[in-house]
Amino acid sequence: MRDFSKDHEQLSLNTATVRKQWRLDTIIDECARRDIRTISPWRDQIAAVGLDAIARQFRDSGIGLSGYCRGGFFPAADAAGLAAALEDNRRVIDEACMLAAPCVVLVVGALPGALEGAPAYTDIARARTEVRDGIAATLEYARTVGMPLAIEPLHPMQAAARACINTLEQALDLCDELDPQRTGMLGVAVDVYHVWWDPKLHAQIRRAGADRLLAYHVCDWLAQTRDLVNDRGMMGDGVVQLQAIRHEMEAAGYTGTCEIEIFSDYWWSRPGGEVLDTCIQRHRSVV
């Protein structure tokens, strides 16, 4: 296993982690100051500054991307909605190309309208079919521009509102179905927050192998989690066996970054510099 104790070369910052403290251009500057060389930006944060300006800032600073957040949300109440989602995903891929991202992370969506409290339907099997079809169509376009897609299985507590792909096994079944040749154009983003509990986690990481493991996200699961979305823990503050999981990832051939992604009302309330410095320290000591 790679030694992270001496530096933070393999640390990537998912920009949601400090999204309440800073605009994206400031986040990039603050990362550069701390020698964080990789970032995974969110689309809405880029839109708030401007895609061209951010692309230029990335080039000028020499900072690279570990992924682009996010495509997905394929299910919809009707044909027009399904088509609009596909169109939007093509735009996401084009933006990822402009930013030279290594992959687009897919939060695939679930029951349309559930996030707003009014699901248009409740048939999760239908949502899963729409997700499969949406990924298939998007993958066709992604292949033409050479942009890999990383399916991120989300925690089962997000199955209604955000993503109806909820285990690594389910995501890999879909990869096998849609990309049986293992071209490297379709894989998974493994986020410990979503999958740490899974009794099949280690076996499925081995099954995935290097060509399907496109991203690795870390944070922690707090023993007394208070909120279904915004109560993630800083690495080391919870119960996730981070080193055991990273060991499995690397044994399976993963050589990419560890992307720190913390949605947390607590950490959003702290000064941004303190958050980044803590991320660097924990990356060295516990990731």
Add this chain to the structure above:
Amino acid sequence: MRDFSKDHEQLSLNTATVRKQWRLDTIIDECARRDIRTISPWRDQIAAVGLDAIARQFRDSGIGLSGYCRGGFFPAADAAGLAAALEDNRRVIDEACMLAAPCVVLVVGALPGALEGAPAYTDIARARTEVRDGIAATLEYARTVGMPLAIEPLHPMQAAARACINTLEQALDLCDELDPQRTGMLGVAVDVYHVWWDPKLHAQIRRAGADRLLAYHVCDWLAQTRDLVNDRGMMGDGVVQLQAIRHEMEAAGYTGTCEIEIFSDYWWSRPGGEVLDTCIQRHRSVV
């Protein structure tokens, strides 16, 4: 599929549903008044009144049990803790026998101390081993008195604090390991709240079959769930496809009750009579 629209013969009330409104003796009276003929009581609610008195009240009222809540919580920080858990589970089984319960429901436990925010260890694989060993030892005793054990897989969001068995597949793997002869002494409690999201749910219900399906619990998953424990929905208010799941249960041979179990700050704030009447109405219309 059985027709529930004409009566509520197959309705069982899990007494947690109105635990903040009434003591258990009142709950039994209120159920009898409404012709609810089956109940699943919690151990702490029984202790608050007295086991002998409650056993007598059940006999006198002619009300039966669909299960006894609960055994489990096997993992512990040390050998003394493991032994104490086994001893406690033997007492639970004895109580279930006194009450003529058809099974003891097992909430198996997870990282010891996590429920209180201070896990003694974080190795979930160790907790799972302790759970397996705990069930094996408890099953030995349960066989001598003829009391079946129902493993309840809990939602993955409970994996740290309450139960490290989190899918029906995982529970059934354990049943196959510990009771390969399918004696009927070890099976599962299927609670839609915990398993509705699982892409393998229907296949695993079929796999379980009649002799492993010892209990069926219903409520609903609210699209905008606000709390990890106490925000369950009344049947029909959420996104769970209750009739499709019950259809699968019955196709697999399940002939028992539908036990309504709603942990909900909202429903605990309503008058108990309103809750029971709503349960009866929803049992007929949407379960």
